[in-house]
Amino acid sequence: MIEFNHVSKIYGKVKALDDVTFTVGAGSVTGFLGPNGAGKSTALRILVGLARPSSGSATVLGLPYAGMACPGLRVGTLLDAGAQHPGRTGREVLTLGAMALGLPRTRVGEVLDLVGLTERESRRTIGGYSLGMRQRLGIAHALLGEPEVLVLDEPANGLDPQGIHWMRRLLRDLADAGCAVLLSSHLLHEVEQAADHIVMIGRGRVLAQGTVDELSRGRGLEETFLELTAHTDRSPGGGASPGIDAGRGAA
Numbered sequence: 023m024i025e026f027n028h029v030s031k032i033y034g035k036v037k038a039l040d041d042v043t044f045t046v047g048a049g050s051v052t053g054f055l056g057p058n059g060a061g062k063s064t065a066l067r068i069l070v071g072l073a074r075p076s077s078g079s080a081t082v083l084g085l086p087y088a089g090m091a092c093p094g095l096r097v098g099t100l101l102d103a104g105a106q107h108p109g110r111t112g113r114e115v116l117t118l119g120a121m122a123l124g125l126p127r128t129r130v131g132e133v134l135d136l137v138g139l140t141e142r143e144s145r146r147t148i149g150g151y152s153l154g155m156r157q158r159l160g161i162a163h164a165l166l167g168e169p170e171v172l173v174l175d176e177p178a179n180g181l182d183p184q185g186i187h188w189m190r191r192l193l194r195d196l197a198d199a200g201c202a203v204l205l206s207s208h209l210l211h212e213v214e215q216a217a218d219h220i221v222m223i224g225r226g227r228v229l230a231q232g233t234v235d236e237l238s239r240g241r242g243l244e245e246t247f248l249e250l251t252a253h254t255d256r257s258p259g260g261g262a263s264p265g266i267d268a269g270r271g272a273a
């Protein structure tokens with residue numbers, strides 16, 4: 023469904039991604055977990071054709087995203103909920119999206135219901151939306167085409183506890199219906215509760231991957247995450263530790 027095949031990306035002196043290989047299968051919620059600057063957004067941008075890999079390839083449903091006939095119908099994406107036009111109403115954004123995908127306008131009401139935005143909220147301009155409402159709108163937009171694959175970058179940012187619970191349920195239901203969901207986040211507990219598979223990334227490299235149980239190693243995912251990412255900080259003073267087998271788990 024989603025395949026990263028030895029993807030590397032170099033920006034000047036920064037190796038944002040280094041030989042990243044993993045797969046997200048149908049019917050799975052895969053958490054893409056890593057600290058700030060680990061390379062998560064870069065990987066998702068490459069997946070949906072917004073950036074080119076320096077080497078390797080990323081495909082969705084067996085094809086490069088840019089090579090799909092109408093990717094919006096099969097692949098739902100939410101990369102930056104804050105990037106929506108503040109002067110448009112939520113309903114306008116969704117109506118434009120539905121029209122671009124050749125979908126009936128009735129689909130707008132359906133996705134609004136799915137994400138819990140009311141009719142009244144949908145008629146307000148996005149400039150007045152909370153971040154949580156923008157996230158819901160972004161998810162509604164991603165769901166317009168009833169996609170087989172869903173790619174979400176930090177979708178829980180700004181959601182309150184009820185919102186996070188709702189999103190978890192939604193992603194589970196979508197996966198149970200056969201959707202392949204890739205959920206990028208640096209929020210460990212969000213990913214732990216929403217995902218069945220985890221890919222941990224640090225400093226551009228896959229540090230480990232497997233089921234939540236496999237990576238928890240009987241002591242909790244947080245311990246594994248902290249151990250593997252402790253020395254992968256890209257900020258000043260951070261640096262890779264020779265004690266970490268950065269290739270562990272990479273297929």
Ligand SMILES: Nc1ncnc2c1ncn2[C@@H]1O[C@H](COP(=O)(O)OP(=O)(O)OP(=O)(O)O)[C@@H](O)[C@H]1O
Nearest residue numbers: 033036038057058059060061062063064065208256
């Ligand atoms: N367009 C770019 N030009 C130069 N460097 C970039 C660019 N995009 C990303 N980088 C660098 O690549 C590295 C990975 O960044 P990326 O945004 O993919 O990480 P991330 O895991 O999504 O982080 P966060 O959780 O903070 O969003 C960082 O060192 C970042 O500064």
